[in-house]
Amino acid sequence: MAISVFRFAPKTWGAADDLEAVAPIPLPSMANPTVILSGLMVIFLLLFVTVGPSLWRQSPSQQWLSQISEGASRARSVRIVSDNGAWRPSKKADAPSGLKVHAANTEYVRLQWPKLAGIERYRVYRGDANKPGLGLAISETADSYYQDRLQLSSEVYRYTIADADTGLLLLSREVRPEAAMSVFEAQLQGLIPVTNNKTQWVEIPGHPLGTDALGRDILARLMAGGRTSLFVGVVAPLLFITFGCIFGAIAGLMGGWVDQLAMRFVDFVVALPFLLFMILFRVAFGIGPGENGIMPLIVAMLVLSWPGSARLIRGQVLALRSQPFVEASRIAGVSTSRIILRHMLPNVLPMILVAFSFAIPQAIFTEAFLSFIGMGVSPPTTSWGALCNEGIKTLLSHPRQLILPAIFISLSVLAFNILGDALRDATDRRSGVVRA
Amino acid sequence: MLSFIARRLLSGVITIWFIATATFFAMHAVPGDPLTQEKAMSPAVRAQLEARYGLDKPLFEQYRLFMSNMLHGDFGISFTQENRRVNDIISKHFPISATLGIAAVLIALVGGVAAGSVAAYCRNRWPDRLVMVAVIAAISVPGFVIAGLAQLVIVAMNNAAGKTLLPVAGWGSVSQIWVPALVLGLGTMAYLSRIMRASMLEVLSADYNIAAKAKGVHGWRLFWHHQLRNAVLPVVTELGPTIAAITTGGFVVELIFAIPGLGRYFVQAVQQLDYTVIMGTTVFYGAFLVLVVVLVDISYGLIDPRIRLHRGRA
């Protein structure tokens, strides 16, 4: 029997045979909803820090002494009250029959109560009217009156007077202080002229996200801080990737000992612990008076971060140099500069873009970390990281002050990361890219 | 293999030298003389420092002195804490940072490998989705924010329970170790579980995995002998950067959780411009991280026979 040796032409027309092989993960195309959302997020953040301040015209450094660590508030008019310091009820006034409120505004609450026989000292409690319990013991006094000036806000308080010795509860009353501002502060903020203290009411702007521990508008600070964070996050990568590309391209194109030497140098810079040296350089540069600390930050990042892109580009250039189409052009007498421009650049550009989009969140993180430990920008310039640094001090009482800037950092990092992923997948699928 | 280790060690030593040199010159680039800063300093400390570093001597002589002091393990005296030697600060506080760091690395490694494996096993089902969402969240949130939020949660939990379930800060008890260690390791854990998931997916579809099943290898034996050993290799290569990230991440976690580790002292020294402490700890940390990377390289060679044998013979 004659049977000749033969094989079927191998045909792969169905996936049935490779069933254990994992189907390729569907790559996020550039038109994926997540990617679009991230793109919109980036646009929103950029608008927020650029156009935002002209729409929201509060100064990020204006301190409202009357509104320390307040929650969200609207624009409203407040009463101007003269702040006289100590207060005692006038002798003429009759002793009240119950707990009497002489005045109640956010600058002060003045209480008077009848002297009761047999009680030497009174204790004054202040609590939230909506919660059970007495609240905070704010004072002990032998007098039958008290002025409360402790961080008042426009909510309903319950004041309770008790016998300090026995703890016996005597009198109680709910009080809602009226929004007010001292003459001193109103003059300081330029709301009323220094000479005029007859104005009764004044309009003050609201704070949609509340105020920080120094009474500054958080929304305005987020805009100002974001400007710094995104500026560093975009400019620093732009600089160090440009430098790294030039360095890598020169090493790759020159080849030989120049290349060897350049790459040994790159190895050393890569081996330096990044954040440690960021801190060290930041200390070394120092900050002179009146400087905001952004430039030293960018320079330090430039010095430490360029080797990654240098390695990438050198590898690409070396790979491309031996590609047939480049060799063919060279044989055909095309000039080196033309080869670089026409053949190399279009092939490495997508990779540079991908590296850039991944460097942005990295840079934002680095800036945030340094500012958080106080080694980033210096006041009055602020950044999201610096805002977090301030916010963590009031974390337990006002978590909002940490969480708000943290959300902005996280959203921007997330959005840039997703865009970078999508960009990488898109360029990976391009057939023109040479794998190093 | 021996020549490979020797080469890695040599390049490590050169890098440490480079770090020390860079530190020295960076500190000398500080505007003005480090000793004439506005920082209050007693004349005694000043005199000692001038004598030790010969600040009046030419730059090269100072550099020679600095290097020889470093070689002898002498990092000088703190500027701000009188009579405290930098060596003492390091030897007293580094063990605390190391304990925290090792705990964090272990948590990140075990958690990352486990979460990544589970995600790969349950590919495209809810455990996978859950892990991936958690990973994205943990990667996008800075470590100091995670630490702050963790404190908030602990406080809220303690308030709700009416007693101290978990300590909010401090150092000493077991839960004062694992809570900050978890916070510290979380970001890295997320990063590692993403790598682990990808490599485990590759292993699960690999021929040798099916071949092992065909031999009747199943369950834990299959996971342990065939899948884990192969899938964990890319995770091990990330161990160097992981330890570096956890070391620097430790700076803020120690600060926030009030842990008396070296990281906190380093940050405080940086904020107070305590130059000798900055120099000493930078060189110390730099040397530590370089050594870690070298050790990880060597251990990678030990795990992967391809590298172990090839490099050994080369």
Next chain:
Amino acid sequence: MSLLKLTSLQVSIGPVKAVRDVSLNLEAGECRALVGESGCGKSVTAMTLLGLMPNAAKISAEEWWFAGRDMTQIKEREWRQLQGNQIAMIFQNPMTALDPTQTIGAQIAEPLRIHKGLSRREAKMRAIALLERLAIANPAQRAEQYPFEFSGGMLQRAMIAMAVVCEPELLIADEPTTALDVTVQAEVLSLLQEMRESSGTAMLFITHDLGVVAEIADSVSVMYAGQTVESGSLHDVFSREAHPYTQALKRAVPSLENPKPLEAIAGTPPDLRQPPSGCGFAARCSKRMAICEESPPLMSCGEDHLARCWLWHKDHPERWREAEAVSLLGGKS
């Protein structure tokens, strides 16, 4: 009773009906070749026979007996005792089918450790002995090496050792020589044959290489589009091919003795996501009839020779004429 009896196996993976109707019969010690082009369901059949299909796959069979067991009723635990012990498999590409992080010796010894409960040392001794039988020099030293230190041919020998170490009753070889150099192929084939004969193992040899089939197989099953379309002895299938697909295949094979221009088979195999309701080959068949719109069952066309084609139905005019001729001749042909 035969070692493996499989009737009308169907496997679908998601939308793909990878195996639509496969029937196989293997006697103890028999070597049956399973022939067909890529994607016709050979490997899925092999994986199913080994119980290695993912849980998502839907498997059903009219009858499925292996070594006296009803495999349609078998539990996961029992499968594990069969795998590597009574049924073993040799994979196509030894370069990827061996675990890169384990020594060759450990991998060969593993089935012994699991199924025979041997100690590490004993299992290793057996593995080394087996490597020696497979003509590997310095087996003790080689057993300590890792897959990347072996050449392709050596790896496939290690793979064979791994499969036969528990002396299984059925050995499934999925294109074991395709990934190897031509010079090594013959060597591996003869070793495989030797191992099989010495232990009396039955073998299901999956290939698309007809030359290899002629060398090693006793009987042949031809698969097309998820169905066995013809099965019979080597001689029956190769010289009295009954199914038009087998016939077309033969015309596509170059022959030294009978040099004719090769004929490619026109058209492409059907999409198994939407398999045709009738005969799968009808669209490409030169002898297509009206009845081919209906799916043909396997029909006898000789002793132990089956073909899935209406041409062999007893009502087909040619069968009648044959029957007449037989009756005219008065008995045997």
